[in-house]
Amino acid sequence: MTAQAExxxxxxxxxxxxxxxxxxxxxxxxxxxxxxxxxxxxxFGGVLEVTGGLYEEFGEERVRDTPIAEAGFVGAATGxxxxxxxxxxxxxxxxxxxxxxxxxxxxxxxxxxxFGGKTExxxxxxxxxxxxxxxxxxxxxxxxxxxxxxxxxxxxxxxTPASAKGLTKAAVRSDDPVFVFENKMIYEQEGEVxxxxxxxxxxxxxxxxxxxxxxxxxxxxxxxxxxxxVAERLDAETSVEVxxxxxxxxxxxxxxxxxxxxxxxxxxxxxxxLSYGIHAEVAxxxxxxxxxxxxxxxxxxxxxDTHMPFSPPxxxxxxxxxxxxxxxxxxxx
Amino acid sequence: xxxxxxxxxxxxxxxxxxxxxIREFDxxxxxxxxxxxxxxxxxxxxxxxxxxxxxCAALDPDDYIASTHRGHGHCIAKGLDPxxxxxxxxxxxxxxxxxxxxxxxxxxxxSGMLGANGIVGAGPPMATGAALTxxxxxxxxxxxxxxxxxxxxxxxxxxxxxxxxxxxxxxxxLVENNQYGxxxxxxxxxxxxxxxxxxxxxxxxxxxxxxxxxxxxxxxVEEARKRARAxxxxxxxxxxTYRYRGxxxxxxxxxxxxxxxxxxxxxxxxxxFKGRLIDRGELTEEEFExxxxxVEATIADAVEYAQEAEPPAPEEAYEDMFGEPVPxxxxxANRPRADGGAKGGDSS
Ligand SMILES: Cc1ncc(C[n+]2csc(CCOP(=O)(O)OP(=O)(O)O)c2C)c(N)n1
Numbered sequence: 001m002t003a004q005a006e007x008x009x010x011x012x013x014x015x016x017x018x019x020x021x022x023x024x025x026x027x028x029x030x031x032x033x034x035x036x037x038x039x040x041x042x043x044f045g046g047v048l049e050v051t052g053g054l055y056e057e058f059g060e061e062r063v064r065d066t067p068i069a070e071a072g073f074v075g076a077a078t079g080x081x082x083x084x085x086x087x088x089x090x091x092x093x094x095x096x097x098x099x100x101x102x103x104x105x106x107x108x109x110x111x112x113x114x115f116g117g118k119t120e121x122x123x124x125x126x127x128x129x130x131x132x133x134x135x136x137x138x139x140x141x142x143x144x145x146x147x148x149x150x151x152x153x154x155x156x157x158x159x160t161p162a163s164a165k166g167l168t169k170a171a172v173r174s175d176d177p178v179f180v181f182e183n184k185m186i187y188e189q190e191g192e193v194x195x196x197x198x199x200x201x202x203x204x205x206x207x208x209x210x211x212x213x214x215x216x217x218x219x220x221x222x223x224x225x226x227x228x229x230v231a232e233r234l235d236a237e238t239s240v241e242v243x244x245x246x247x248x249x250x251x252x253x254x255x256x257x258x259x260x261x262x263x264x265x266x267x268x269x270x271x272x273x274l275s276y277g278i279h280a281e282v283a284x285x286x287x288x289x290x291x292x293x294x295x296x297x298x299x300x301x302x303x304x305d306t307h308m309p310f311s312p313p314x315x316x317x318x319x320x321x322x323x324x325x326x327x328x329x330x331x332x333x
Numbered sequence: 334x335x336x337x338x339x340x341x342x343x344x345x346x347x348x349x350x351x352x353x354x355i356r357e358f359d360x361x362x363x364x365x366x367x368x369x370x371x372x373x374x375x376x377x378x379x380x381x382x383x384x385x386x387x388x389c390a391a392l393d394p395d396d397y398i399a400s401t402h403r404g405h406g407h408c409i410a411k412g413l414d415p416x417x418x419x420x421x422x423x424x425x426x427x428x429x430x431x432x433x434x435x436x437x438x439x440x441x442x443x444s445g446m447l448g449a450n451g452i453v454g455a456g457p458p459m460a461t462g463a464a465l466t467x468x469x470x471x472x473x474x475x476x477x478x479x480x481x482x483x484x485x486x487x488x489x490x491x492x493x494x495x496x497x498x499x500x501x502x503x504x505x506x507l508v509e510n511n512q513y514g515x516x517x518x519x520x521x522x523x524x525x526x527x528x529x530x531x532x533x534x535x536x537x538x539x540x541x542x543x544x545x546x547x548x549x550x551x552x553x554v555e556e557a558r559k560r561a562r563a564x565x566x567x568x569x570x571x572x573x574t575y576r577y578r579g580x581x582x583x584x585x586x587x588x589x590x591x592x593x594x595x596x597x598x599x600x601x602x603x604x605x606f607k608g609r610l611i612d613r614g615e616l617t618e619e620e621f622e623x624x625x626x627x628v629e630a631t632i633a634d635a636v637e638y639a640q641e642a643e644p645p646a647p648e649e650a651y652e653d654m655f656g657e658p659v660p661x662x663x664x665x666a667n668r669p670r671a672d673g674g675a676k677g678g679d680s681s
Contacts, residue, residue: 035469061469067499072458072492079462079476082442083397085469102489106452107459115440115448116431117653152654175656204659250659 011162011192019161019193020050020126020182023168024088026197028058031086034172037064037073038090038126047092048128048184074100074125078108081123081177088172091127094181095141108177109152120175126168129157130222130271131308131319132185140308140315142270144181145277148249154203157181159224159244161191166201167246174203181248183221183271206252208259212241215329216259218282219244219269223301226322227269234326238333248278256282257290264295267328271320274302296332301325336412339390339551342615346624348390348547349610352382352603353628355406358415359578361632362405362422362436366582370640371422373435378406380577383602384509385410387550387572388477391558397445397463397476399456401509402437403576404449407479411446413439419635425642432645433653445474453514454487456480457506461493464502464567475561477505477554482571483514485528494569498535503561505554508571509544515580516588532569544572545602574602 014022028034035058036051042065045052055063066073070091077087091097097104104125112121131140148155154176158164164182171178201207209224210231217240219227224244231240241259245251260266266286268279279300286298301324309315337347359377366375378385381403389398389410400407408418413429421428422436429439440448447463450456460478467474484490485508497504508528512519525531532539538560542549550572557568575597579586610616651666 033470064500067492067495069492069496071489072461072496075455075458075489075493076462076465076496079399079447079459080465080469081462082447082459083463083466083476085466087465102452102455103458107450107455111440111448112655113653114430114434114438115442115653116429116433118430119440119442120656154655154659203657250661253660 010195012195013190014161014165014193015187016158016161016164016182016189017048017050017187019165020168021052021054022193023165023172024051024054025057027169027172028054028062030197033084034086034088035062035064036088036090037066037077039066039068039092041065041090046090048187050126050182050187051090070096070100071103075103075107077123078103078111078121081121082111082119086122086172088124088126091125093139093141094127094129094143095138097127097143104153105150109150113152121177122175123177124171124180125177126180126182128182128184130183130185131315132222134310134312134315135308136310137307142272142303144179144248145272147179148278148281152177154178154250155181155248156203156246157183157220157248158246159186159219159221160209161189161193163201163207163244163246165193166199167203170200170203173200178203181221185222186225189225201246203247204250204252205247206243206245206255208241208255209244210240210242212239212263214239214263215265215267215333216241216243216256216263217267217269217325217329218256219325220248220278221271223269223271223320223325227325230322230326230329234329238329240329245282251281251285253285253289257286260286260290261293264293265332266294267299267301267325267332269301269320269325269328271303273305274300275305277302299328299332301328335390335392336394337390339548344390345610345615348386349603349606350624350628351386351410352547352606353625354415354631355382355385355409356603357628357632358409358418358635359405361636362419363578363582365636371436372424373437375422375436375582376403376580377576377578377582378403380597381509381511381544381574382406383547383606384507384544384550384572384574385479387547388507388554390547391551391554392477393474395445396474397447397460399447399459399463399476399478400449401456401479401481401484402449402451402453403481404439405436407449408439408446411444413441413444413446415631415635416638419639420642423639423642424644425639426645426649427642431649431653454480454484454490457490457493460504460506461497461502464497464504465500468500468502473562475503475505475558477507479507479509481514482508482510482512482519482528483517483522485531486522494535494567497567498537501564501566504567505557505561506567506569507554508569510571510573511576513576513580513588518588527571529569529571535569537567537569539569539571541571541573544574545600545605547602547606
């Protein structure tokens with residue numbers, strides 16, 4: 001049995017939330033310089049309960065409750081990372097990243113380059129994204145395209161429990177700033193997760209979640225699961241390949257283009273607003289590298305440049321879902 | 334212990350030498366900027382030398398500082414090499430940042446200098462972060478963040494001081510009140526008499542010292558350092574000082590008159606410290622002139638070093654982005670260039 005196959009054998013069933021918590025626990029056990037900080041991550045266990053129990057296990061030095069000051073603690077994490085520790089920062093909702101954007105874009109992202117490569121920046125920022133909870137515009141944002149767009153930052157967005165664990169661990173081990181975007185609607189989603197403590201998902205490697213011949217769906221976060229369901233349902237008529245890029249920057253262009261060479265058709269499904277974002281990036285790379293493989297126009301599924309409204313019928317109207325993915329497939333299959 | 338404490342004769346002379354070096358470095362940088370050899374923005378520290386030198390005299394060589402856009406003086410006070418600084422100003426590969434930082438970003442994290450900063454108010458969070466590392470790893474250093482009087486109004490400064498205070502971190506915040514934030518006087522930007530009054534909001538000591546007196550600054554920082562090391566948290570210090578030159582080189586300064594500048598020059602930090610050393614019998618006029626000549630030679634050498642240093646090769650623009658490189662950038666670094674192929678955004 002190959003090492004990889006062996007790894008794949010030893011798994012346990014975990015939710016995305018548990019997978020991330022386990023990733024943090026393992027990395028904190030492995031490396032004393034790793035600690036977690038953010039609003040209510042300690043005693044309270046995190047507003048979405050991701051860090052629950054870590055405070056009791058590791059104490060307040062390593063699971064630090066911060067004041068409500070995103071600029072202050074993201075800035076402090078940046079300075080701390082530049083001087084020899086490996087902070088993992090939680091930003092409660094991704095919408096609050098605006099408050100810390102100066103430290104993110106001008107300090108964390110630029111220091112290594114501006115200093116001629118003479119400093120590392122081993123900071124991880126975790127945050128939660130997405131609509132579906134009726135949390136309205138200021139708690140439902142999907143902003144990963146900002147970070148993916150900004151030079152000097154890496155952005156990952158898991159769609160399964162296994163990638164949630166593997167990407168979180170890779171982010172913590174990375175000497176570069178990595179943002180982990182967790183979709184809040186999939187925290188309860190279950191799946192098989194490798195138990196090996198050295199299991200990581202390399203940043204920049206997409207995963208083919210399902211093989212198919214007719215249409216490639218590149219889907220992220222919650223839309224990975226929804227696209228897989230759609231693919232199952234369409235199986236009799238259309239063979240759908242589903243790829244989770246997992247890492248948004250860097251992006252595994254090769255895996256995506258290779259798939260489109262085979263299928264000739266592409267749907268990009270990502271919850272962020274449609275304009276100027278992830279969809280456009282994936283589509284452009286496919287056109288730059290595989291234009292002549294395309295047999296049909298590329299289709300985008302995303303949020304129609306609105307904010308996430310509060311009222312359930314409005315939210316359901318704009319929130320991209322499996323039905324949208326199915327329609328997109330049917331338009332081109 | 335600092336490598337030039339003001340408590341010894343030798344240390345005092347070193348402090349004087351560093352103040353002179355700053356003045357000579359910045360005077361020279363101003364000249365080469367005017368000549369067009371130094372690109373970008375240049376903010377000179379002339380007049381404020383006692384603050385940077387007083388502070389670093391009270392710090393250990395291993396302590397951290399986070400600097401501002403007016404950072405040359407902090408670098409020299411911290412012991413950075415003028416050759417590499419000047420080379421960075423000239424945009425050379427052998428500069429501190431391989432020519433990627435320039436005047437506003439000189440950094441040498443290894444020697445505890447966490448970077449000059451183009452963003453007003455961004456240094457204090459960095460100092461709080463370094464203090465967090467020190468505290469977390471049970472180390473003995475402290476971290477000092479310099480900031481301007483204008484920066485005191487920035488929200489992130491408040492957040493950084495509050496965090497350092499809440500967590501009792503070994504941090505020191507040192508405001509260089511040079512009376513102006515760009516062209517706007519300090520009274521028009523703040524409604525407190527002393528900027529150090531804001532310390533009350535964090536329940537930490539706030540002190541205002543004479544920033545033209547290197548000893549006064551050193552004593553205040555020394556005290557703050559002791560407090561920080563004892564686990565009692567940060568101190569907020571305001572040093573009242575003055576910049577003799579414009580906000581940046583080329584600033585016509587419509588906001589102030591020559592008389593005001595002259596009044597401050599009467600209290601020049603280098604002159605008064607020199608006078609005190611002469612009064613104590615530690616220095617003669619001749620020795621001072623020797624010191625000045627030595628400093629002038631150091632800076633002339635730095636210019637020569639900078640002028641002779643190689644500029645970076647264009648493809649170095651694609652280096653240093655990440656520790657673990659990404660294909661998106663590698664593609665540019667590795668493309669053939671001999672035929673003068675497309676630059677920048679050609680993604681093919
Ligand atoms: C966030 C931000 N806003 C504005 C500027 C432009 N700017 C550069 S220096 C400066 C004045 C800063 O004043 P102060 O903090 O008192 O420092 P000083 O220049 O007096 O040393 C301004 C407004 C900037 N660099 N960053």
